Amino acid sequence: MKIGPEYCVMMARYNTWQNRQVFDLLRDVDPAELTRDRGAFFGSILGTLSHLLWGDHIWMSRFDGGTAPEVPGDKSTTLVPTLGAWEAERVCMDGRIRLWADALDNSDLQGDLVWYSGVADRDMSKPMAFCVVHMFNHQTHHRGQVHAMMTAAGLAAPVSDLIFMPEEVA
Template sequence: MIDPGYCRLMARYNAWQNRQMMECLQPMPAAELTRDRGAFFGSILGTLNHLLWGDRMWMSRFDGWARPESGITGSTALCPTLAAWSAERFRADGHITLWAEGVKAVQLAGNLTWLSGATGREVTKPMAQCVIHMFNHQTHHRGQIHAMITAAGAQAPVSDLAFMPDDA
C-alpha cells in the first residue's frame, strides 16, 4: 500500500506546510487567531492545536510518544498562544521527520491495535492505513486553516504537494 518513501515525503510536506503556516500567522493579531470562525474546531488556533494533538496521538501509537493528556474535546486548548504552538509544532515535526527517516517497510505491514477514546473501544486497522490517515488528517485540517486564513483577509500559503520545493 505505502512504503517508507511515502512516509518521508509526507513528513517533509507536513513540516514545510507548518513552517509556512507559522510565517503566515505570526503577524496576525491574537484576536484573529482565536476568533470562532464556525469551523469544526472553532478558531485558527483551535484547529492548529487539534492538528498537533492528533499528530501526538498517532505518533504515540506508531513510535511510543507520550499520549496527549486530554481527549479530543480538550485538543483545541493544547497551546494557549501561537508562539507556544509554534515551538511545540517545530519539535513535533522534527520527531515525525526522524520517525519517517527511520521507518522500515516491515513496520508498515500488519495491523495496529489501540484503544480509541473517540469510539470507546479497541480498534484494529492496517498500520499502513493508519499512517495514511495521520498524514491525510494533517492535510484535511490545514485545508480548514487555509480557508480561515483567507476569510481573515490574509494571504494563505501555497499548499500543493506538487509545488513543494526540493529543499523543503
C-alpha cells in the same frame, strides 16, 4: 493498501513545509484574530491548529510508542494557548514525525495497529499503512480548513500544492 517508507518521508517533509508556512504567515496576526470563532468545526484558526497538533501527537504515540497528549480528544482545541506555544510544540512534533519516517522500513508498515481509542471508547485495530495514510490525510484536511479561514479573514494563505514543495525542506 500498500505504502512504503518513501511515501512517509515525503509526507513528513510536506507536513514540515506546510507548518512552517502557516507559522510564517500567522506570526504577526493579532491573537484575537487567531482565536476568533470562524464557524469552523474546531472554531478558530488556533483551535484548529491545536487540534491538528493533538492529532499528530496521539497518532505518533501509537506509531513510535512515545508520549501522548496530556489532554483528551474533546479538549484538543486547548492543547496550546498561543501561536508561539503552537510553533514550539509543532517544531518538536514535526521533528518527531521526520525522525520516525526516516527510520522506517517496509516491514514497519505491515500488519495491524492495535490501540485503545478514547474517542470511540473501545479497542481498535486497523492496518498500519491505513493508519499512517490517515494521519497524513488528517493533517492535510485540517490545514485546508485553516487555509480557508485565513483566506476568509483576508490573510495570505500558504501554497499547499505538493508539487510545489521545495527540494530543500529539511
